[in-house]
Amino acid sequence: MNITFNKRDPLYVQVIRYFKEQIATGAFEPGEEIPSRRELASKLKINPNTAQRAYKEMEEEGLIYTEGNNPSKVTKDIEKIASVRQEMIMEAVDAFVHAIRPINVSLDEVVGLIEAKLNEEQEGRK
Amino acid sequence: MNITFNKRDPLYVQVIRYFKEQIATGAFEPGEEIPSRRELASKLKINPNTAQRAYKEMEEEGLIYTEGNNPSKVTKDIEKIASVRQEMIMEAVDAFVHAIRPINVSLDEVVGLIEAKLNEEQEGRK
DNA sequence: CATGGTGTATTAAGTGATTAATACACGAGG
DNA sequence: CCTCGTGTATTAATCACTTAATACACCATG
Numbered sequence: 001m002n003i004t005f006n007k008r009d010p011l012y013v014q015v016i017r018y019f020k021e022q023i024a025t026g027a028f029e030p031g032e033e034i035p036s037r038r039e040l041a042s043k044l045k046i047n048p049n050t051a052q053r054a055y056k057e058m059e060e061e062g063l064i065y066t067e068g069n070n071p072s073k074v075t076k077d078i079e080k081i082a083s084v085r086q087e088m089i090m091e092a093v094d095a096f097v098h099a100i101r102p103i104n105v106s107l108d109e110v111v112g113l114i115e116a117k118l119n120e121e122q123e124g125r126k
Numbered sequence: 127m128n129i130t131f132n133k134r135d136p137l138y139v140q141v142i143r144y145f146k147e148q149i150a151t152g153a154f155e156p157g158e159e160i161p162s163r164r165e166l167a168s169k170l171k172i173n174p175n176t177a178q179r180a181y182k183e184m185e186e187e188g189l190i191y192t193e194g195n196n197p198s199k200v201t202k203d204i205e206k207i208a209s210v211r212q213e214m215i216m217e218a219v220d221a222f223v224h225a226i227r228p229i230n231v232s233l234d235e236v237v238g239l240i241e242a243k244l245n246e247e248q249e250g251r252k
Numbered sequence: 253c254a255t256g257g258t259g260t261a262t263t264a265a266g267t268g269a270t271t272a273a274t275a276c277a278c279g280a281g282g
Numbered sequence: 283c284c285t286c287g288t289g290t291a292t293t294a295a296t297c298a299c300t301t302a303a304t305a306c307a308c309c310a311t312g
Contacts, residue, residue, distance in 0.1 A: 117219055
């Protein structure tokens, strides 16, 4: 459970983001139980309602599901998981293109920069 | 003067963004006079203070300058302009890498998506 | 049967930033 | 000299959103 919060985005958004990443990459497997609202709140030192809000939105999106009074679980719908992953990718691409388009810069150049940045961050993880 | 405002970001931020793009691409040339605060506000139908805030930040960043009571002008420092352009590119790259890194996706794939998106938007402009 | 852990719902508070209102100082030009 | 258009500064209002407080229903378990 490695979340580092920035103070720019709302907490619940960052929580959602984290879970989406974990689910999209398979770090949280389909059907796997996730922490209860209160447990997550305790671990992350946030208000339980903030955890609830994040979970609620994820549930409405079909990313997790809840049965009875038990902690929620990751959806078993692997197609849904795949589509969420794809959406995350497309959102990033859209935002990037939208930011880069008005500036005059070649595709090759930005690809080079992206590649460099990716490698750089990989190095940082050694 | 083609600005379309979204309601997600603050007005003054979007104004700054617009001018940065224009200056970075050379659409606004070094030394060129830009609209007065009130004129801009009138054109964009925003409050003059909002225009002022945008201009003030741009001036603090060295993007524009003001002499006496005359409308501000684009900086003549072409190195500054080049560096601002580079910063915009790097910010976009950083944001993109940050968003894409936690997901498991190959460089080739995202490059393909970016290329497709760029072409798609180019088509839309026909 | 009561206690503690679930999820859930409603409402209030706080917080922070953006935007707007207003006023002031300066200078060119009629 | 007065008016109009500049830039500038200070303060207030607004506004949306996030976060928190509180309470309720359910159920398993000792």
